[in-house]
Amino acid sequence: xxxxxxxxxxxxxxxxxxxxxxxxxxxxxxxxxxxxxxxxxxxxxxxxxxxxxxxxxxxxxxxxxxxxxxxxxxxxxxxxxxxxxxxxxxxxxxxxxxxxxxxxxxxxxxxxxxxxxxxxxxxxxxxxxxxxxxxxxxxxxxxxxxxxxxxxxxxxxxxxxxxxxxxxxxxxxxxxxxxxxxxxxxxxxxxxxxxxxxxxxxxxxxxxxxxxxxxxxxxxxxxxxxxxxxxxxxxxxxxxxxxxxxxxxxxxxxxxxxxxxxxxxxxxxxxxxxxxxxxxxxxxxxxxxxxxxxxxxxxxxxxxxxxxxxxxxxxxxxxxxxxxxxxxxxxxxxx
Amino acid sequence: xxxxxxxxxxxxxxxxxxxxxxxxxxxxxxxxxxxxxxxxxxxxxxxxxxxxxxxxxxxxxxxxxxxxxxxxxxxxxxxxxxxxxxxxxxxxxxxxxxxxxxxxxxxxxxxxxxxxxxxxxxxxxxxxxxxxxxxxxxxxxxxxxxxxxxxxxxxxxxxxxxxxxxxxxxxxxxxxxxxxxxxxxxxxxxxxxxxxxxxxxxxxxxxxxxxxxxxxxxxxxxxxxxxxxxxxxxxxxxxxxxxxxxxxxxxxxxxxxxxxxxxxxxxxxxxxxxxxxxxxxxxxxxxxxxxxxxxxxxxxxxxxxxxxxxxxxxxxxxxxxxxxxxxxxxxxxxx
Numbered sequence: 001x002x003x004x005x006x007x008x009x010x011x012x013x014x015x016x017x018x019x020x021x022x023x024x025x026x027x028x029x030x031x032x033x034x035x036x037x038x039x040x041x042x043x044x045x046x047x048x049x050x051x052x053x054x055x056x057x058x059x060x061x062x063x064x065x066x067x068x069x070x071x072x073x074x075x076x077x078x079x080x081x082x083x084x085x086x087x088x089x090x091x092x093x094x095x096x097x098x099x100x101x102x103x104x105x106x107x108x109x110x111x112x113x114x115x116x117x118x119x120x121x122x123x124x125x126x127x128x129x130x131x132x133x134x135x136x137x138x139x140x141x142x143x144x145x146x147x148x149x150x151x152x153x154x155x156x157x158x159x160x161x162x163x164x165x166x167x168x169x170x171x172x173x174x175x176x177x178x179x180x181x182x183x184x185x186x187x188x189x190x191x192x193x194x195x196x197x198x199x200x201x202x203x204x205x206x207x208x209x210x211x212x213x214x215x216x217x218x219x220x221x222x223x224x225x226x227x228x229x230x231x232x233x234x235x236x237x238x239x240x241x242x243x244x245x246x247x248x249x250x251x252x253x254x255x256x257x258x259x260x261x262x263x264x265x266x267x268x269x270x271x272x273x274x275x276x277x278x279x280x281x282x283x284x285x286x287x288x289x290x291x292x293x294x295x296x297x298x299x300x301x302x303x304x305x306x307x308x309x310x311x312x313x314x315x316x317x318x319x320x321x322x323x324x325x326x327x328x329x330x331x332x333x334x335x
Numbered sequence: 336x337x338x339x340x341x342x343x344x345x346x347x348x349x350x351x352x353x354x355x356x357x358x359x360x361x362x363x364x365x366x367x368x369x370x371x372x373x374x375x376x377x378x379x380x381x382x383x384x385x386x387x388x389x390x391x392x393x394x395x396x397x398x399x400x401x402x403x404x405x406x407x408x409x410x411x412x413x414x415x416x417x418x419x420x421x422x423x424x425x426x427x428x429x430x431x432x433x434x435x436x437x438x439x440x441x442x443x444x445x446x447x448x449x450x451x452x453x454x455x456x457x458x459x460x461x462x463x464x465x466x467x468x469x470x471x472x473x474x475x476x477x478x479x480x481x482x483x484x485x486x487x488x489x490x491x492x493x494x495x496x497x498x499x500x501x502x503x504x505x506x507x508x509x510x511x512x513x514x515x516x517x518x519x520x521x522x523x524x525x526x527x528x529x530x531x532x533x534x535x536x537x538x539x540x541x542x543x544x545x546x547x548x549x550x551x552x553x554x555x556x557x558x559x560x561x562x563x564x565x566x567x568x569x570x571x572x573x574x575x576x577x578x579x580x581x582x583x584x585x586x587x588x589x590x591x592x593x594x595x596x597x598x599x600x601x602x603x604x605x606x607x608x609x610x611x612x613x614x615x616x617x618x619x620x621x622x623x624x625x626x627x628x629x630x631x632x633x634x635x636x637x638x639x640x641x642x643x644x645x646x647x648x649x650x651x652x653x654x655x656x657x658x659x660x661x662x663x664x665x666x667x668x669x670x
Contacts, residue, residue, distance in 0.1 A: 001437040015444055023457040035459035037424050039479055040377015051428040051462040089372050093386040093473035102336040109350055122358040124370035127386040128346055138428035138473040
């Protein structure tokens with residue numbers, strides 16, 4: 001059987017099912033933004049890995065080494081943000097084709113460090129290798145938190161409100177623009193979208209505040225696309241969900257440049273991956289506390305739907321009614 | 336400047352020097368078999384990463400997915416063995432070309448699990464991706480131990496004895512055989528050497544016993560080759576060392592099949608990488624305790640030299656006198 005027949009999530013399910021289901025000191029194993037394990041009476045350990053491969057996740061003709069280093073760490077920080085954990089230590093696996101220069105790796109690490117330092121993250125180890133052709137980066141980010149205060153994908157309950165931070169779709173549109181600029185200088189709106197793709201901001205303080213104040217009951221970062229990531233919350237929480245298409249937050253730059261038919265802009269925002277915003281479920285009685293908290297955040301929050309009973313499934317509704325879900329899927333590596 | 340001009344260890348030094356030298360809760364950062372960090376009053380966290388790339392570290396025409404999965408974990412277990420730590424959790428980054436089948440990944444994970452389970456290791460997370468051509472595996476292994484009982488590369492003192500577990504050179508000779516068998520059935524001696532290459536045994540119990548009983552003052556696993564790995568101990572401990580070439584332990588299969596001139600067999604054993612034996616320094620007054628402990632080990636230990644003052648450098652001596660060190664280097668990924 002070929003990998004594309006089972007797809008990325010089929011493969012992950014197969015791996016998960018072939019290992020023992022639980023282990024005494026593993027609080028959260030496969031199936032969340034990060035794993036949580038216990039080392040004793042102190043804080044619990046929160047760990048995540050992200051893999052970036054040249055020509056799959058990035059193209060060196062579109063991204064310079066400095067922003068690539070930054071983004072490699074940002075995507076991992078975003079996973080810990082979605083747990084409400086505090087990042088601490090990173091290990092890196094780096095395979096480098098011999099055509100790359102020492103200056104390239106210097107810039108790559110300078111970019112990574114520029115994001116690591118203000119977030120209190122130290123580089124503690126790794127492995128380096130030559131690569132016959134493509135560059136390959138795998139970052140393991142280790143953080144900490146108390147399990148009672150961390151936010152998992154499970155925990156959403158029917159009746160909860162669904163929120164996202166920031167705006168969605170900017171990153172997908174930024175990537176689309178990068179491929180079509182062809183050396184032309186970017187306008188300020190285009191620059192905003194390009195930056196949203198190449199230099200995403202992990203919502204660490206936001207995730208930690210939501211966790212500490214117990215405002216979010218389930219949380220995930222939007223990396224595969226809103227629809228796909230909400231699907232993960234529904235699966236892990238054993239619930240359904242309803243999204244109002246016209247509430248999906250869009251930036252002014254996105255609205256003015258998205259190449260979609262009028263009234264269909266939200267499809268880009270719903271499907272687009274790599275937003276690295278937070279999607280979370282919160283009980284309705286926390287709405288005021290949430291609004292007060294989010295007032296301090298430049299990214300803001302938007303209520304986009306609600307958690308429903310499992311039997312309702314995952315529904316997106318625009319002004320005409322429910323939308324055919326087959327058009328809404330996110331990215332699958334093997335499909 | 337090209338990466339090959341500075342080499343793998345030059346790159347690692349450059350990365351290390353560009354980050355802040357210390358961080359309050361990092362007990363051991365870059366420069367040992369694993370990193371050690373503190374999460375609070377419980378055990379300390381010990382973490383290591385190893386990267387395996389198709390056509391660099393393995394060739395799928397020589398190795399089946401089951402032993403590949405096993406070996407991918409074994410090399411990481413060996414790093415924790417060299418710290419005297421107890422392995423607990425693993426995260427995996429896996430990039431798979433679409434030509435590979437679901438059966439391939441099933442076998443790969445079955446092999447990994449066959450080694451994980453008896454060693455108490457759980458798979459807690461990871462990331463998967465398609466790969467345009469080559470398979471990439473990066474494993475992060477997390478373990479624990481108390482910093483006072485862990486054994487680092489620093490700590491060796493002039494006058495200490497140098498020991499290795501098991502025999503050296505088998506793995507390099509096994510790889511050499513694999514490339515030359517061309518479908519012919521292997522003899523029992525050849526099978527032993529092939530197994531030493533494709534299915535190495537990490538010396539976990541041995542490393543933990545040496546650490547717990549405070550018998551080793553500095554320790555490393557032999558992955559790049561005895562000479563290179565001893566060089567790391569010398570650098571981190573700021574000492575020199577003397578190795579007696581004729582004491583380097585060789586297996587009977589190695590002795591009967593190594594294609595070296597008589598009296599030069601030890602050069603294969605000294606240079607050969609991927610032995611995954613432990614090299615450690617112990618004070619002479621521990622010699623009896625060590626001998627008693629190692630009697631219980633099937634792999635045994637051999638005293639191969641001693642730690643010298645820094646000014647003596649790193650010297651290998653055969654029956655004719657000191658050997659030219661330029662012929663003794665291990666593997667460098669970018670050289």
